[in-house]
Amino acid sequence: MEKNVSLKIKNLVKMYGKKVAVNDISLELKGGDIFGFIGPNGAGKTTTIKCIAGLLDFEKGSISINGMDNKKFDVNLKRSFGYIPDTPYLYDKLTGREFLFFVGRLYGMEKEEIEKRIDEFSKKLEFKDYMDLKTEEYSHGMKQRIIITSCFLHSPDIFLIDEPLVGLDPKSSRIVKDLFKEFSKTNRILFISTHTLSLAEEICNKIGIMDKGKLVYFGSIENLKENLKKSNLEELFLEITKDGL
Amino acid sequence: MVYEILLLKAKFIARSFAIRNFKDFIRLITFLFVILSFLLGIYFVFFKIFNYLVCLEDIGKGFVYRISSILFTTIFFLLFTSSIITSISTFFKTPELEFLFSTPMKIELIFLSKFIDNGFFSSWATSIISFPLIFSLGKVFQMENIFIIKWIALFILMIFISTSIGVLIIFLLSDLFKKFSLTFIVTIIFVIIIFSFIFFIIFVKPEIFYLPQNLSMDEVNRYLSSLEIEQFKYLPSGIILQIIFNDINAKSSNKNYFLLSIYIIFVLVILMFLISIYRKKYIGFNLVERNVKNKRNKIFENKIVLKNLYLFLITKDVIIFLRDPSQWGQSLIFIILLGIYFLSIIRSPIYVKTSFYTYILSFANFGFASYIMATLSVRFIYPLISLEGKTFSIIRNSISVEKYFKSKLIFNFLMIFILGEFLIVLTNIFLKIDPFIVLLSTIITFIFSFGITIINTGFGAILPDFNEKNPSKIASGFGGIVSAISSLVYVGISLSILSSPVKEYFEKSFKGISVSITNFIYHLIVIIIFTLLIYVLLYILAIKRLKTYNL
Ligand SMILES: Nc1ncnc2c1ncn2[C@@H]1O[C@H](COP(=O)(O)OP(=O)(O)OP(=O)(O)O)[C@@H](O)[C@H]1O
Ligand SMILES: [Mg+2]
Numbered sequence: 183m184e185k186n187v188s189l190k191i192k193n194l195v196k197m198y199g200k201k202v203a204v205n206d207i208s209l210e211l212k213g214g215d216i217f218g219f220i221g222p223n224g225a226g227k228t229t230t231i232k233c234i235a236g237l238l239d240f241e242k243g244s245i246s247i248n249g250m251d252n253k254k255f256d257v258n259l260k261r262s263f264g265y266i267p268d269t270p271y272l273y274d275k276l277t278g279r280e281f282l283f284f285v286g287r288l289y290g291m292e293k294e295e296i297e298k299r300i301d302e303f304s305k306k307l308e309f310k311d312y313m314d315l316k317t318e319e320y321s322h323g324m325k326q327r328i329i330i331t332s333c334f335l336h337s338p339d340i341f342l343i344d345e346p347l348v349g350l351d352p353k354s355s356r357i358v359k360d361l362f363k364e365f366s367k368t369n370r371i372l373f374i375s376t377h378t379l380s381l382a383e384e385i386c387n388k389i390g391i392m393d394k395g396k397l398v399y400f401g402s403i404e405n406l407k408e409n410l411k412k413s414n415l416e417e418l419f420l421e422i423t424k425d426g427l
Numbered sequence: 428m429v430y431e432i433l434l435l436k437a438k439f440i441a442r443s444f445a446i447r448n449f450k451d452f453i454r455l456i457t458f459l460f461v462i463l464s465f466l467l468g469i470y471f472v473f474f475k476i477f478n479y480l481v482c483l484e485d486i487g488k489g490f491v492y493r494i495s496s497i498l499f500t501t502i503f504f505l506l507f508t509s510s511i512i513t514s515i516s517t518f519f520k521t522p523e524l525e526f527l528f529s530t531p532m533k534i535e536l537i538f539l540s541k542f543i544d545n546g547f548f549s550s551w552a553t554s555i556i557s558f559p560l561i562f563s564l565g566k567v568f569q570m571e572n573i574f575i576i577k578w579i580a581l582f583i584l585m586i587f588i589s590t591s592i593g594v595l596i597i598f599l600l601s602d603l604f605k606k607f608s609l610t611f612i613v614t615i616i617f618v619i620i621i622f623s624f625i626f627f628i629i630f631v632k633p634e635i636f637y638l639p640q641n642l643s644m645d646e647v648n649r650y651l652s653s654l655e656i657e658q659f660k661y662l663p664s665g666i667i668l669q670i671i672f673n674d675i676n677a678k679s680s681n682k683n684y685f686l687l688s689i690y691i692i693f694v695l696v697i698l699m700f701l702i703s704i705y706r707k708k709y710i711g712f713n714l715v716e717r718n719v720k721n722k723r724n725k726i727f728e729n730k731i732v733l734k735n736l737y738l739f740l741i742t743k744d745v746i747i748f749l750r751d752p753s754q755w756g757q758s759l760i761f762i763i764l765l766g767i768y769f770l771s772i773i774r775s776p777i778y779v780k781t782s783f784y785t786y787i788l789s790f791a792n793f794g795f796a797s798y799i800m801a802t803l804s805v806r807f808i809y810p811l812i813s814l815e816g817k818t819f820s821i822i823r824n825s826i827s828v829e830k831y832f833k834s835k836l837i838f839n840f841l842m843i844f845i846l847g848e849f850l851i852v853l854t855n856i857f858l859k860i861d862p863f864i865v866l867l868s869t870i871i872t873f874i875f876s877f878g879i880t881i882i883n884t885g886f887g888a889i890l891p892d893f894n895e896k897n898p899s900k901i902a903s904g905f906g907g908i909v910s911a912i913s914s915l916v917y918v919g920i921s922l923s924i925l926s927s928p929v930k931e932y933f934e935k936s937f938k939g940i941s942v943s944i945t946n947f948i949y950h951l952i953v954i955i956i957f958t959l960l961i962y963v964l965l966y967i968l969a970i971k972r973l974k975t976y977n978l
Contacts, residue, residue, distance in 0.1 A: 238710055275439050
């Protein structure tokens with residue numbers, strides 16, 4: 183039987199002190215969705231993602247993942263996530279390979295399996311040459327490749343990715359985009375926050391536009407284009423968020 | 428998973444000692460040599476003092492006991508304080524935490540790994556003093572090695588207890604910082620301090636105030652032995668010290684072991700509690716001083732500040748410090764604990780006006796104050812340059828490195844100097860030490876503040892860690908340890924230069940002979956030259972290094 187992969191956010195409110203960072207947003211995604219989460223700087227995208235990942239407490243609303251409430255800690259719940267933060271953390275005294283091993287073990291994978299996956303990804307993302315160097319010697323994009331691999335390593339149900347393409351060269355961003363597409367075919371959810379509108383336009387089937395804490399649009403790109411009579415996402419984006427500028 | 432985390436930690440430690448080339452090798456050897464000679468040096472100092480005291484007929488042993496008891500209490504409070512100082516960053520602000528919390532790792536393990544970090548960060552500076560102290564006690568009383576090992580184990584237990592209590596306090600306080608504003612908390616704390624002082628002076632009435640001054644040595648000894656020995660004997664430090672002395676006197680310590688086990692049970696319960704609330708605390712943690720009105724702040728636009736580059740850089744440092752509640756919050760807690768130290772000093776019946784006691788006492792107090800200055804600077808001053816992180820390249824490319832370094836020196840000096848004078852003058856007033864010695868201490872504190880500042884700022888520039896954001900961790904790294912040890916060695920050497928004229932002064936003034944000041948002046952000059960040498964050396968090295976960093 184196919185697993186029931188889902189992400190439901192209901193009336194989420196997150197405040198920083200008196201400031202409302204996320205203002206009553208609701209959305210629902212199911213397996214196979216690639217969701218592009220876009221919006222101007224400071225709109226509340228990162229905050230929302232952190233709430234989903236269980237890294238931030240929130241004031242109101244609920245988030246459920248595969249039917250489980252994310253406020254309670256549960257190993258299976260955590261295992262169903264792959265999270266890439268906007269400023270990822272790498273142990274700079276570990277090598278890329280060791281880091282991936284460590285992550286794999288944390289997610290309860292067996293040694294052989296980890297090795298197989300590392301092998302596979304090191305070829306795909308071309309980091310074979312330097313994965314045995316300490317990560318402190320890496321460039322930004324090199325780190326990003328390791329981080330993305332660490333997220334795909336344990337094949338989670340839900341990917342939460344904050345700015346995935348920052349710092350990647352054209353070739354690797356192509357590869358990463360293809361990876362995303364490939365994964366979405368296997369009953370998974372990809373939740374991608376990005377400023378690269380072409381990425382959203384190209385691979386996402388659903389779009390959310392966030393502005394000043396509110397989700398001002400949620401639905402497919404086609405619907406949106408029809409509604410506003412604009413031909414590309416950039417114009418749409420500027421149109422929807424123009425009062426804020 | 429426990430295994431994985433431990434293995435990871437072990438790897439980090441091994442990596443930082445990894446030898447890739449000859450330079451690393453030299454570095455490692457120097458490091459080990461410095462630490463080893465430092466430990467040995469401290470050991471010999473304690474050994475000599477204790478040995479000297481033990482030979483003093485009847486009161487010797489009691490005196491060693493009292494001195495150790497003050498030392499142990501102080502060490503306990505220091506452990507406790509530094510645990511508080513380090514735990515906000517270790518338990519809530521380290522970037523690693525976001526990673527760990529996003530994985531399926533069990534909360535117990537995350538807590539455990541941070542708890543071990545915190546135990547290490549907060550205790551190394553105290554341990555490098557305490558281990559030699561315990562060893563010297565064992566050797567002076569000719570105890571077998573097995574006892575010394577047991578005492579060391581007990582001491583580690585004490586670190587465990589004090590760290591846990593420190594962490595508990597931060598967990599409880601973290602909500603306080605979230606709910607109230609800076610001004611409110613500062614006001615409350617000062618009100619509490621003032622009231623407890625008044626309360627203490629009026630109601631508790633320390634015995635020392637009733638003691639007739641100028642007793643003969645015999646009377647003093649009798650008085651001392653009639654007194655209840657210790658104020659803090661139910662603190663873990665007191666219990667462990669009693670066990671040590673019971674071992675020395677071949678007495679049984681069942682009662683003390685019992686008390687100790689109660690502490691351990693208590694601490695274990697605390698830890699369970701902390702683990703159970705850690706996730707909730709972490710995800711709810713937000714330590715940002717919010718400027719609710721979002722008003723434009725004009726400090727930087729002030730004409731005077733703008734004109735003077737030094738003032739400008741210092742203003743920047745002060746603003747950053749004041750806007751980080753974890754930094755000033757920790758300093759506040761530290762001040763409260765200093766208050767406790769003062770109280771313990773006043774309540775200790777050891778302070779009586781005879782030349783011998785005053786000599787030991789003023790020196791012990793002075794040594795202690797300098798020790799505090801040194802360890803604090805390692806935590807607050809040494810990391811300052813590292814904390815600039817990547818922004819350092821902006822600074823280096825825009826203003827002269829000399830000016831930048833000097834601005835750091837001025838700021839750090841003022842902080843340390845004010846703290847040092849505060850410590851010394853206040854304790855001296857309580858101890859009723861001779862005005863001449865008070866004056867002398869003030870001058871020396873000035874010199875020491877200067878020396879300690881240049882050592883910590885200098886090593887901060889020579890051995891920085893621009894990648895780390897947690898100041899406690901920066902301070903516990905290679906550079907931090909080197910600068911801590913150098914500061915302590917500097918203080919130690921200067922104090923020993925000073926010890927002979929001070930002793931002479933006390934002996935002569937006790938016998939009513941007038942004392943010439945010239946002797947003091949010579950010794951002071953030696954210390955000043957010593958300090959200046961260090962200054963010149965470190966200044967040149969620091970500037971040279973600062974110019975080479977490419978971030
Ligand atoms: N730790 C914090 N304390 C207080 N306010 C915060 C904190 N983190 C974020 N905010 C506020 O929350 C709002 C949303 O921030 P968030 O980081 O979610 O934006 P974002 O959409 O990810 O922006 P960007 O595109 O720049 O990454 C912002 O207005 C920001 O000022
Ligand atoms: Mg963001």
